[in-house]
Amino acid sequence: MAVVALVALAMPTAMSAAPVVERPKLVVGLVVDQMRWDYLYYYQSMWGQDGLQRLLDEGYSWQNMMIPYVPTVTAAGHTCVYTGSVPALHGIAGNNFLKDGKVISSCDDPDVSGVGSDGKAGHASPVNLLATTIGDELKMATDHQSRVYGVAIKDRASILPAGHSANAAYWWDKSVGHFISSSYYMTDLPGWVKDFNTKHHTEPGFDLNTSNEGVTMTFDMARAIVENEGLGNDDITDLLAVSISSTDAVAHTYSTRGTENREVFQRLDTELAKFLRFLDSKVGRGNYVLFLTADHGGAHNPNQLRSVKQPAGGWDSKRARAEMNELVKEKTGVDKAVKHIMDYRIYLNHHALDSAGISAELVKSIVLDYLAGCKEVAWAVDPASPTVATLPQPIAERVVNGFNRQRSGDLMYGTVPGYLAFAVKSDYKGTNHGAWNPYDSHIPFIMMGWGVTHGESNAPVRMTDIAPTICSLLHIQMPNACVGTSLLP
Numbered sequence: 001m002a003v004v005a006l007v008a009l010a011m012p013t014a015m016s017a018a019p020v021v022e023r024p025k026l027v028v029g030l031v032v033d034q035m036r037w038d039y040l041y042y043y044q045s046m047w048g049q050d051g052l053q054r055l056l057d058e059g060y061s062w063q064n065m066m067i068p069y070v071p072t073v074t075a076a077g078h079t080c081v082y083t084g085s086v087p088a089l090h091g092i093a094g095n096n097f098l099k100d101g102k103v104i105s106s107c108d109d110p111d112v113s114g115v116g117s118d119g120k121a122g123h124a125s126p127v128n129l130l131a132t133t134i135g136d137e138l139k140m141a142t143d144h145q146s147r148v149y150g151v152a153i154k155d156r157a158s159i160l161p162a163g164h165s166a167n168a169a170y171w172w173d174k175s176v177g178h179f180i181s182s183s184y185y186m187t188d189l190p191g192w193v194k195d196f197n198t199k200h201h202t203e204p205g206f207d208l209n210t211s212n213e214g215v216t217m218t219f220d221m222a223r224a225i226v227e228n229e230g231l232g233n234d235d236i237t238d239l240l241a242v243s244i245s246s247t248d249a250v251a252h253t254y255s256t257r258g259t260e261n262r263e264v265f266q267r268l269d270t271e272l273a274k275f276l277r278f279l280d281s282k283v284g285r286g287n288y289v290l291f292l293t294a295d296h297g298g299a300h301n302p303n304q305l306r307s308v309k310q311p312a313g314g315w316d317s318k319r320a321r322a323e324m325n326e327l328v329k330e331k332t333g334v335d336k337a338v339k340h341i342m343d344y345r346i347y348l349n350h351h352a353l354d355s356a357g358i359s360a361e362l363v364k365s366i367v368l369d370y371l372a373g374c375k376e377v378a379w380a381v382d383p384a385s386p387t388v389a390t391l392p393q394p395i396a397e398r399v400v401n402g403f404n405r406q407r408s409g410d411l412m413y414g415t416v417p418g419y420l421a422f423a424v425k426s427d428y429k430g431t432n433h434g435a436w437n438p439y440d441s442h443i444p445f446i447m448m449g450w451g452v453t454h455g456e457s458n459a460p461v462r463m464t465d466i467a468p469t470i471c472s473l474l475h476i477q478m479p480n481a482c483v484g485t486s487l488l489p
Ligand SMILES: [Zn+2]
Pocket: 033, 034, 073, 074, 075, 077, 248, 295, 296
């Protein structure tokens, strides 16, 4: 009775409305694949007024955001942005990693089938993701009244950001040349998606991912989702996770400089301007918040670096694996003991070692000795051993955060700065990413719109801070494996 009386006393006049949580109508996450932070300024003179420049003019930019784990690759990056967590905890240890003794791609799910295609591309879901996302928490906060969608050309760039409870994630199936989904989300594509696919498609087999058209296609689909699913049309906050994949494939092929990279970022700017104008008119300027970031950066091309006297090159990890295997065979009798080297991780063949009664520790020490003799390798470590603490602190932290005990294999290593982890021929024009170094781990983070005042900060912050920042803006719980901190005052 006392409680009731207290509540009655605290209530304002009978006619006033119940207090509501103030939130934007729509949250748009925009992850640009392989967008180095310095592109904001390297390309600034070509930005129009309404795209990236508008984000810089109206938004708040964190100028020193770093990725706090290795390897800095697409699946791990997209997951970190939306979970505020790291591979050790969210489980997405790379684009590919070990699960139940098999190397799988991050979104592989043999238990689901494609919707919109019968191909292999449809066997995908967030089944391998161990943590909740911003969208999952938003849904929990609104008793699942919020609507959450993901879209990208790459499956992992759509599925992992959208999370477990998403209404839908859409990605591109090259084999059919249109957007698809999977039976994890639905049994049939909505009518509007079928219509969209009739109007927007490519020849089967055409690689949209390496084309500027991939940028346009993704924004076209993002607008269609907002339009047809009515995102941001009421007071319950919705979330749209958009990822631009083509910027990554273009840099992998043509590197961080030159016409192709410039053109794909020009396209990004043009399409972003169009998208912002669309959101202004559809959802209303000030009614939505948009953030832009990247899943990782990218190194400059080693040949180009060398041409201006910078130390750079490659480490032939394929040859190294063959040499490691020779050495291990010589010392233990076990053939092909080093099974994979991928994204700066080394996986041993535990099955072969167990059958031969050879300890993994012995093989690890042989491999670490071998790596100590490679001048292109800066460090190598067993992340499960205390020796990880002997690494320089920023690297040790990234190794610990990036090492998932079930999925990351046995050893991690890093090349010396400027060196890629494969043989670089003299005519090689492309580039790669995945390392701890600033060129791969320094990313942009700009928020613009609802609740955001213009400004910038040079404080050192981390990719894991993005999710808790968005969640505190929305007054919702942070994701369940979040290790970051909100950047809001
Ligand atoms: Zn990527």
